[in-house]
Amino acid sequence: MLTLAFVLAAPAFALPAYHDAQIPLRPLDHSQGYEFDPLLHLPGISPYFDAVGFGLEHTAPVGCNVTAASYIVRHGAIYANDKEYEEYIKPFLWKLEQHRQGWSGPLSFMETWQSPILEDKLEDLTPSGAVDAERVGKHLLARYPDLVPETKRVLADKKSRTYDTAQNFVKAFPQVDKIEVVRVTQNTNGSMEALIPHKSCENFSKTPGIKEQKKAIDLYAASVSHRLSPYMPFELEANDVVGFQMLCGYESAIKGTRSEICAQFTDAEWMAYEYAWDLKYAYMVGPLNPLSPYLGFPWLHSQANLFSHIAKHDTPGDGWPDKQRFFLSFTHREVPPFIATALGLFNSSSNAAEQFPTDHINWTRAWRMADLIPFLGHVGMEKMTCERGAVHGDGPGEFIRFIANTAPRPIPDCQDGPGASCPFHLFKELIGKGAEKHKDFHEVCDAKDKE
Numbered sequence: 001m002l003t004l005a006f007v008l009a010a011p012a013f014a015l016p017a018y019h020d021a022q023i024p025l026r027p028l029d030h031s032q033g034y035e036f037d038p039l040l041h042l043p044g045i046s047p048y049f050d051a052v053g054f055g056l057e058h059t060a061p062v063g064c065n066v067t068a069a070s071y072i073v074r075h076g077a078i079y080a081n082d083k084e085y086e087e088y089i090k091p092f093l094w095k096l097e098q099h100r101q102g103w104s105g106p107l108s109f110m111e112t113w114q115s116p117i118l119e120d121k122l123e124d125l126t127p128s129g130a131v132d133a134e135r136v137g138k139h140l141l142a143r144y145p146d147l148v149p150e151t152k153r154v155l156a157d158k159k160s161r162t163y164d165t166a167q168n169f170v171k172a173f174p175q176v177d178k179i180e181v182v183r184v185t186q187n188t189n190g191s192m193e194a195l196i197p198h199k200s201c202e203n204f205s206k207t208p209g210i211k212e213q214k215k216a217i218d219l220y221a222a223s224v225s226h227r228l229s230p231y232m233p234f235e236l237e238a239n240d241v242v243g244f245q246m247l248c249g250y251e252s253a254i255k256g257t258r259s260e261i262c263a264q265f266t267d268a269e270w271m272a273y274e275y276a277w278d279l280k281y282a283y284m285v286g287p288l289n290p291l292s293p294y295l296g297f298p299w300l301h302s303q304a305n306l307f308s309h310i311a312k313h314d315t316p317g318d319g320w321p322d323k324q325r326f327f328l329s330f331t332h333r334e335v336p337p338f339i340a341t342a343l344g345l346f347n348s349s350s351n352a353a354e355q356f357p358t359d360h361i362n363w364t365r366a367w368r369m370a371d372l373i374p375f376l377g378h379v380g381m382e383k384m385t386c387e388r389g390a391v392h393g394d395g396p397g398e399f400i401r402f403i404a405n406t407a408p409r410p411i412p413d414c415q416d417g418p419g420a421s422c423p424f425h426l427f428k429e430l431i432g433k434g435a436e437k438h439k440d441f442h443e444v445c446d447a448k449d450k451e
């Protein structure tokens with residue numbers, strides 16, 4: 001998995017320009033100047049970057065045009081997630097305040113280091129998060145120059161971080177003054193189940209995986225604490241190690257420049273951190289939670305209906321402006337993983353179920369959430385018309401393609417179309433079957449057995 005950080009295309013976030021050293025045809029030495037970048041290994045808390053994916057081209061395949069697209073986007077950088085702050089970061093910062101003296105060697109800078117996290121604004125969008133949102137908006141405008149300018153309605157939920165992200169995102173669009181950001185606060189036409197399924201599901205909780213994650217953290221944190229002890233005035237407990245590492249992600253995301261803390265941990269320590277969080281997300285919002293596909297299908301189902309309506313009636317229906325062909329919804333970190341799980345976008349290529357042992361890292365897992373849920377992480381769905389591929393005969397055909405953080409990702413069960421896309425009629429069947437199988441959203445979600 002060396003390739004992860006290796007061929008990083010064009011990050012929206014300004015990383016140092018060592019990519020020059022990574023041009024394959026002019027190798028400098030055997031490792032071709034490979035450098036590890038922790039910001040690419042922080043599931044959930046890193047500034048946005050384009051995922052590498054599998055190398056499928058980002059532009060529509062030759063002979064195809066994108067005729068509609070819908071994206072569901074996580075909000076931009078916040079100061080800190082409440083829970084992560086209470087559990088990992090705050091206890092570390094508290095000890096830091098008690099021990100301002102006694103840092104040395106590589107950690108000397110910690111004597112004067114100030115936390116960038118504003119406690120009274122924890123879950124607010126940061127200024128740099130706002131700038132990044134506009135940047136990703138600009139990227140999508142460049143990707144869909146004909147579709148984006150017709151967008152008049154955009155969805156967010158009631159939280160200010162999604163609404164503010166939406167407002168900043170659309171600043172990149174030429175028709176910004178004509179755009180209405182709608183706050184979805186009622187489940188009209190299933191809109192809340194599609195946008196924030198976990199909040200419409202009483203039986204969903206954030207606890208699955210806590211036990212297992214703690215084991216994975218304990219496995220590496222003790223050695224980190226031991227390694228850093230000569231430079232520190234107090235002993236790092238396991239959760240302090242995690243908090244210290246998290247500050248690399250949050251400080252970089254808040255300030256828009258790389259935090260000095262990022263350089264204080266070894267590559268192996270970052271990979272262990274990443275694994276502990278991939279494991280947690282697998283249990284909470286991924287393949288190890290039986291609720292995940294139930295929570296991913298409402299969005300897929302409603303987008304499949306939307307695209308069918310466009311194909312049949314040449315308007316999107318459902319109260320959308322007639323000419324709108326590009327759809328945007330702003331949500332939270334849980335939702336892209338539900339959708340990815342429902343489709344198998346982050347499944348391993350073998351049929352084996354994803355496995356997350358707690359006594360060693362599973363290096364060959366496909367479930368890598370750093371690539372899906374940085375701030376502004378997104379899943380996009382493109383509808384393409386291609387010259388060939390009609391169901392009957394040789395006329396134009398329609399296809400669906402999925403995008404995760406700009407890189408196309410095939411649906412394992414349906415990838416025979418151009419650029420590994422899925423023929424639209426097969427896609428509708430797939431979603432129909434999935435929706436049928438997972439239609440008991442309320443059956444599994446309305447917690448009868450919960451007091």
Ligand SMILES: *[C@@H]1O[C@H](CO)[C@@H](O)[C@H](O)[C@H]1NC(C)=O
Nearest residue numbers: 188189190191317318319320
């Ligand atoms: C719900 O769907 C109906 C019919 O498709 C549509 O007329 C109505 O505007 C929709 N409501 C909202 C709030 O989108």
Ligand SMILES: *[C@@H]1O[C@H](CO)[C@@H](O)[C@H](O)[C@H]1NC(C)=O
Nearest residue numbers: 287343344347353354412413
């Ligand atoms: C992806 O993995 C999950 C769980 O490991 C499995 O249930 C699902 O069928 C897989 N999906 C695909 C499309 O392979």
Ligand SMILES: *[C@@H]1O[C@H](CO)[C@@H](O)[C@H](O)[C@H]1NC(C)=O
Nearest residue numbers: 348352353354355362365366
């Ligand atoms: C890692 O997970 C894959 C499935 O993604 C599984 O086939 C493999 O056995 C696991 N490896 C280890 C070492 O746990």
Ligand SMILES: *[C@@H]1O[C@H](CO)[C@@H](O)[C@H](O)[C@H]1NC(C)=O
Nearest residue numbers: 063064065385386387388396
């Ligand atoms: C794609 O768009 C171009 C330019 O508008 C057009 O010439 C071409 O026929 C379109 N192709 C298909 C398959 O619709």
Ligand SMILES: *[C@@H]1O[C@H](CO)[C@@H](O)[C@H](O)[C@H]1NC(C)=O
Nearest residue numbers: 203290291443444447448449
């Ligand atoms: C709630 O979800 C859990 C899995 O997270 C599942 O085992 C349980 O059966 C669900 N409860 C209901 C009422 O479906």
